[in-house]
Amino acid sequence: MKRSQFLKLLAASSASLFIPRLYGEEVDPFSPPKAVEYETNRAFTTAGPGFGRRLCITFDDGPNPSTTHMVLEELKKREVKATFFLVGKNVDAFPDSVKKIRDEGHELANHSYSHPALKNMPEEKVRTEIFRCQESIEKASGVKAVWFRPPYGSFSQKQQPISTDYHLSVALWSLDPLDWKKPGSSIVTQRVLSQSNPGSIILLHDIHKQTAEAVPAILDGLLERDYTFATMSEFLGDPLISL
Numbered sequence: 001m002k003r004s005q006f007l008k009l010l011a012a013s014s015a016s017l018f019i020p021r022l023y024g025e026e027v028d029p030f031s032p033p034k035a036v037e038y039e040t041n042r043a044f045t046t047a048g049p050g051f052g053r054r055l056c057i058t059f060d061d062g063p064n065p066s067t068t069h070m071v072l073e074e075l076k077k078r079e080v081k082a083t084f085f086l087v088g089k090n091v092d093a094f095p096d097s098v099k100k101i102r103d104e105g106h107e108l109a110n111h112s113y114s115h116p117a118l119k120n121m122p123e124e125k126v127r128t129e130i131f132r133c134q135e136s137i138e139k140a141s142g143v144k145a146v147w148f149r150p151p152y153g154s155f156s157q158k159q160q161p162i163s164t165d166y167h168l169s170v171a172l173w174s175l176d177p178l179d180w181k182k183p184g185s186s187i188v189t190q191r192v193l194s195q196s197n198p199g200s201i202i203l204l205h206d207i208h209k210q211t212a213e214a215v216p217a218i219l220d221g222l223l224e225r226d227y228t229f230a231t232m233s234e235f236l237g238d239p240l241i242s243l
């Protein structure tokens with residue numbers, strides 16, 4: 001969906017149903033696009049629209065063939081599409097896994113080349129991290145990612161023009177079950193199921209075995225609650241459109 005169509009859809013829906021949960025500066029989703037080179041989100045995206053019962057599952061830090069392939073298998077069984085925020089050096093190490101993610105219909109997204117905290121880094125290093133990951137994904141899969149998730153969410157509003165230069169919009173999350181702390185797969189499942197809402201962007205890490213083991217129960221639980229699933233771009237449209 002194009003962003004302009006998305007905005008129309010938003011306008012057609014009840015405003016009370018749409019509660020933007022955005023990081024930093026408030027954005028009025030009904031304001032018309034400005035005549036600049038790109039219409040940009042002025043804030044980072046942390047959630048999708050709250051109408052309907054759609055949510056977005058995202059997997060960070062991979063690929064890691066053994067665990068990523070477990071996750072892919074469970075997604076495929078249930079015909080669920082997810083978004084994978086890939087680390088460039090892992091893309092270079094496991095390009096076949098990246099192709100498999102693409103071939104199974106999931107969205108590929110940028111999570112930097114070597115996973116540093118970017119907020120206090122010099123601009124050139126930040127550019128290199130974003131650009132090298134972008135290049136690695138494109139080389140492995142032919143896909144130009146349009147979403148960027150800074151590692152640890154460490155990215156400032158002042159740095160946002162850098163990601164915009166690479167036609168990337170910044171995606172954070174609204175639901176973090178802290179799976180990377182390895183609390184056990186049943187705790188991860190319980191946290192996701194108890195905290196999910198329409199519009200949630202769920203943060204998981206497909207490099208951990210516990211997370212991969214939690215995925216079947218997470219997906220089944222969300223399906224039982226009548227949720228449907230969208231990739232980041234299905235959820236929010238093309239984040240940056242040329243005017």
Ligand SMILES: [Zn+2]
Binds near residue numbers: 061151152
């Ligand atoms: Zn990460």
